[in-house]
Amino acid sequence: MDFKSAKELLELCRQEQCLISEVMRRRECVLGETTRDIVDHRMARVLEIMRNSATQPLKSPMKSMGGLIGGEAKKLASHASKGKAICGDVLGKAMTYAVAVLEVNASMGLIVAAPTAGSAGVVPGLLLALQDCYKISDSRLIDALFHAGAVGYLAMRNATVAGAVGGCQAEIGVAAAMAASATVELMGGTPEQSMDAASTVLMNMLGLVCDPVGGLVEYPCQNRNAAGVANALIAAELALSGVQQLIPFDEMLATMYAVGRRIPIELRETALGGCAVTPSACEVCGRCS
């Protein structure tokens, strides 16, 4: 049980009459020569780390190693608790969790790369927010993580998830595609609708550059995790409403990869362009100019 493309994945779903999460779980059991219990147990640990990293900074904010971020999640949570949030429940919670994970990451806390450390907030952010708002069980959230893993696997296999190779679109873009696709399944959509949502995210984040201030995984990375959550939510909503996409996920992945390789080196994690070389950024990190 293996697949090399979204097309093959969807065929497997039809043949086996099962969801994307289940195909990915079976694939893991077969290729890893292991059992459902073992892979589910491992994924439960992934979920536990995700939850801790998404909630811890709400109580105890942490300053980052590079000093560029810290305390953002608590600000968002307290703003929302005063009834002043304008994003609504799901997006409000999701972006709070997403920036929290980046806060933990940047202060040398424990996180799960999803698919990378710099984009680690998007998948847990959205899934945990949906759990809060729709009373979803942990076991269904674990299914959603397997689903997200299927999308990320396709990106790793057929394109890239490295900012140094493909820019931020390959990190936050893929993370958001994973989150969007898993969300569609979690909210009752079909495998086809999931792939449409993943495709939409890559389309909407196409060309995003990787330009970390001071070369550190802090700023604008944290903001972009919040943006990734919003993009995932938009794409999932479109798909769940029955809006179909012209361009399938496999084609969007290929074109994202092609665009990524054409992004100049200065805008691929080298801190030689973009946000990293703005006067304000240079003043803070004292490295450029």
Next chain:
Amino acid sequence: MSYVSVFDVLGPNMIGPSSSHTAGAAVIAFLAHKMITPPLKKVDFTLYGSFSKTYHGHGTDRALLGGMMGFGTDDIRIRNSFQIAAERGLAYSFTPCESETDVHPNTVDIRMENTSGQVMTVRGESLGGGKVRISRINGVSVDFTGDYSTVIVIQQDKPGVVAHITKVLSDSNVNIAFMRLFRESKGNTAYTIVESDGRFPEGIAEPLRNNPNVHDVMIIEP
């Protein structure tokens, strides 16, 4: 591992902030610490490329030192590795080298010395996503990742040593995934690196050492 696992996508479970600069650095040092008999007395790290520029903000230094003390990528003690090393009496230094540019962007040279005076040098490259490659041992170019169970045999480059190694492995029913020989020059020290899909049986190092031309055997399990 020969396939992309769902836990390669949702993983590694790691101390932040960077899979290449923090988790990968810990993995390189962890592999290196398996190559020398403990206890360690002193370790010196030379950092190249992007490592040399951003190691402080990425906690690369803490991760390297933590890996050297046997901490995994998800071990929260990495945060306090300077303090823990001091408590354990392990001396350490970090030297950024920006002059040498003809290396992989995230490269580190590690010089380890144990309390009996044995010295070992290892070069590692962090490839992204926590994946790494060991590219040099004691100045000899090698190539392995630590993803598989790995045996490293340090030997005299003489006829019959490789046959000895394969016989011991086959007698123990080990299925070899990859096997390669690296050497300084003809007749000098050579390194045989064997990678296997499954774990090596307990005590395999003993029979491997039992050959006059084998200097040392190291076993690294993922």
